[in-house]
Amino acid sequence: MTPMARRKVKGNHNVSGLTNSILNPDFDLTQYLNHKRGMVSQALNDMIQAHFSQSRLASAMQYSLMASGKRLRPVLCMAAAETVGELTPDVIQTACAIEMIHTYSLIHDDLPAMDDDDLRRGKPTCHIQYDDATAILAGDALLTLAFEILSDQIGPPDLSARNAAIRLRVIHLIAKAAGHNGMIEGQMRDMEAENAVITLDALKKIHYLKTGALIEASVVAGALLAGADARSIGQLKIYAHNIGLAFQVADDILNVEGDAAKMGKATGTDASRNKATYPGLLGMEKSRQFAAALINNALHALEIFGNKANSLAAIAAYIIKRKR
């Protein structure tokens, strides 16, 4: 479990600046996150048992996949499904595949040719623990395994036309979000932006591509698999877009405030690399206000779901609460 998760998260009714009634003070987010993270870890473990051989490659994949991540994307995928319908096995399967894609992106981003990070979640990064070639291949393999799992047909072989078509749609939207017009382009622009002067809009775009697109895909995928209609999908996209950006703003703030122990990685690295950040462009106080405004937008988008959206609302509040 991450240091952040270890801190008790209580009801979100008194988070400053967040006043939306969709925030239920009786909702126990800590219990919810622990439960959902446990489900993801269990499902990932089952997949590892079913898929992995005793190879160095599989060992490296497992090493990074089972590092103590926040599991934010899979939890969002599952919470979105519960908001509009039911948490079915194919939602959990999809949530795990998304976590594999997220993990691969971290492995490759940490490589010496990219961000050159030695530490991730308090542990040596994959290329430090193994070697560069193994890390490149482990990343490739996790990305590929994600699509193997997404296309694995759970349930009766006479999958209905609607189910199969939805599954294809989910694969398509995840691939798009993770690809050259999404996450990968975000990493490319993030590297290009080092030592460069960029505008606030350019920074938002980088973060939307690098982080927001896959977060949005996680939410939409869960909702689609649970049978959401177009209006619900539209509202959930607004929610996801806003929390995705808020997550990055909060991360930048944490990076300034935090210490190495809390973050599990060296802090101040963004500044030392001359990367543009929200605190750098807006100042700390305006960055905090910006994050709160984004979360309020997200909460507003959830109102049509009523109490069913308690989990998504609490997660949104947690994204900016975790900095305190």
Place this chain on the structure above:
Amino acid sequence: MTPMARRKVKGNHNVSGLTNSILNPDFDLTQYLNHKRGMVSQALNDMIQAHFSQSRLASAMQYSLMASGKRLRPVLCMAAAETVGELTPDVIQTACAIEMIHTYSLIHDDLPAMDDDDLRRGKPTCHIQYDDATAILAGDALLTLAFEILSDQIGPPDLSARNAAIRLRVIHLIAKAAGHNGMIEGQMRDMEAENAVITLDALKKIHYLKTGALIEASVVAGALLAGADARSIGQLKIYAHNIGLAFQVADDILNVEGDAAKMGKATGTDASRNKATYPGLLGMEKSRQFAAALINNALHALEIFGNKANSLAAIAAYIIKRKR
């Protein structure tokens, strides 16, 4: 066009050691390959126009994808479809996606951390033309785009249950072949086998994983999309398994015989890296006999298809003919 393709390939009836009647002397393989490669290049170009923005990342993806490859896998995918049914748009789409996966694997294999090759198909490799980080991301993006394209729904939105289910099956088998129990594990073992003494069986296994698995998936994917029954799939798997191995044996032989101009890459590199090869383990003459025996197995497996398999048969013969 590759130097190999430039040499006129005539009818295959007089290839020594190949006597199967499935080899039609009137079949014009040169024309067939040119036509099919043209279709693939055109379709890839259309995809680039539809998908790519003016970015460094897209430029690197396009650079490697449009380098003059043999397009063996997409041509096999299309030929398999024609052998059992029709060449439909989703077969071409799938063939292109497979070429993207093949291209990504070459980009990553060429990286300094892996095989460290500066030249590929007579041109600077992606990381030489661009840089390591861009090459890693361009590879990642081509792999991801392959799945975006495989899950793109061509045709009427009311895709029948059968079609959507087949599409999922095709995605699944391609991901499996390209993944940690297929191509990526093959590259891992290939690197581990450098400077090591390995058996013929271990070498065969490495090559099946590294090259054979995706070749087999190309053939099976094309056949599945064209509506092949289980018996046909079984025979085509035997065909693909044998030509996949023969392709690697022929490549090893070419590597000993060839000169740098002909291969478009430095020759003798395998020996200088102390990599196990078939000529190294078996000698040149026995390697040639082994390749011919594999192709005969492949031709035998095609007999149930009669004249419909002329293209697949000619391609099989070409695989060992190209060394002369």
